[in-house]
Amino acid sequence: MDEQRTDVSSLGEFGLIDRLTQNNETRQAGTILSVGDDGAVIDQYGKQCVISTDLLVEGIHFDMMYTPLKHLGYKAVAVNLSDIYAMMATPTHITVSIAFSNRFSVEAIDELYEGIYAACERYNVDLIGGDTSSSPKGLIISVTAVGEVAPDKFATRSGAKKGDLLCVSGDLGGAYIGLQLLEREKRIFLDSPQVQPDLQNKTYTIGRILKPEPRADIVEWLQEQDIMPTSMIDVSDGLSSETLHLCKQSNLGCRLYEDKIPVHTETRDTALEFNIGPSMCALNGGEDYELLFTINPAHYDKLVLNEKISVIGHMTDISEGTVLQTKGGNTHKLVAQGWNTFDQEKY
């Protein structure tokens, strides 16, 4: 049908989004922040409203062979709330649309919604609407989350300043290792269905991929401490990719120290079993849903008291580039090396 045919893979994910949004116009006076961040911000009569949306597709974002439906429902909500928190906002409402083939029974859909409601309860948000539909194949889940924030108190990706500390919550790479474990067990099961899965002592990393928690606690702590991050993003695509987003959108360079990247013991040990460098899991693995943010160094004394936050680098002039300093002291250019060429991207 097309006279010209360009493969999406030739543009890449961010190229496609740039292309699709390049002529996007703003008509509404209430549009404070549009495409290009974790969420959009609209002014609602003095206070501000943050909106974010995600689409999860079976076979792309999850594999029903090892994803319990209750966990999937929980995760579908959690990853959206993570985007709202990544704006330093508080989620209040969600809508959930699903489409599913006749392979799914009512009981299966019940389980999915048990997880959805569990996440709503845990994070105090209301499910206010949605859409259900059949699908020719597989399960599709679309969640839109709405949050609130005091006027202009939201954090974007573009506000970092030279000299700011680069910080990350929790630890990284666990979700990627959890995924490798599940994929390994799936292969073993497909080869030898009688073999029982061997996932003892792997509960942390398996939990990271199957049931991520958005970092509401970090946002609340920063608000309590009156620390306003200069920029913030959630880590869905790996530390490299997210750091480069902050650098690009803030027009800065950075220096990131490999030995400062927080990695859980189980993640590290399991990565070594797989012959993967633990730092590589953190840098290039996705789905950790931690918060990556920059803060003014004046807040350093407060920060070090919170053991859930690691200072992993600092922001530099754009002329200094985006630098990763390895444990051995060498420096490399930081590159976003996602595991998929075209998986998904928010805009």
Place this chain on the structure above:
Amino acid sequence: MDEQRTDVSSLGEFGLIDRLTQNNETRQAGTILSVGDDGAVIDQYGKQCVISTDLLVEGIHFDMMYTPLKHLGYKAVAVNLSDIYAMMATPTHITVSIAFSNRFSVEAIDELYEGIYAACERYNVDLIGGDTSSSPKGLIISVTAVGEVAPDKFATRSGAKKGDLLCVSGDLGGAYIGLQLLEREKRIFLDSPQVQPDLQNKTYTIGRILKPEPRADIVEWLQEQDIMPTSMIDVSDGLSSETLHLCKQSNLGCRLYEDKIPVHTETRDTALEFNIGPSMCALNGGEDYELLFTINPAHYDKLVLNEKISVIGHMTDISEGTVLQTKGGNTHKLVAQGWNTFDQEKY
């Protein structure tokens, strides 16, 4: 995997939604109206915000053989805006998420977005975010629309009163006939690819299915005339189904007059070619995206001046049932006889 397996078809679309939302709790003080209407209403610091969402799945909601991508993008937005208007609100913002297989080129996705942006321009809304992803098969589009309304000036499905006039905008059944024409041409093409499609003089009905327009004009007129409908819904599933929604949620009966149902000449003539009763197309065909609403009879004098609005019946006590009076003067119980057992439903 399930111990018990109940087919979704055994519950039906509304049964499933009732089941999934029966334990839904409201935690946020700002939640004014939750699941069960065309849109949800949340309080945003004095004014109110209406949210609605739809998921469109290739092979269920559209057939790429006869759906130009630009029209599809336009329609995906239009049907969401229709839900916002059906709350008597004004749409302001949308998010759009898409997933697509590698069958779709960049140029194809460009076309889809041309339609999306055209609808944004036509209805003065801002595209503020979304998500792009690959899919194992086909195209999936999820749109969430946000609108605004003065406090408590939104119309629900549940406010109709006994004696209210039942009104509908425009005409009905055209989209269903348009779909029959496209399906017929598809069958002919698949049998004999050299035959040119014969769709001359069918532009109105084809346009109704491929490029519906939400009735912004009706909402604006009602607001200008200071007529507040007591209940309102958009006609996406056929007049019978939507009328029954208003009756059920307002706890009333109704009397609907077949001879008052507005049907376009082209719709009527083509329906007769297909040996279908034109009224059946209006009552049971979907996707007309007109507005069905009830108003206090005191407004009758104003209403009759607007030729875009037809009074098609009135609301009665619940004990009188939901009655369709035919052209011949007979009465039947109004039943929702959708063309699909489980297609899609908003909640």
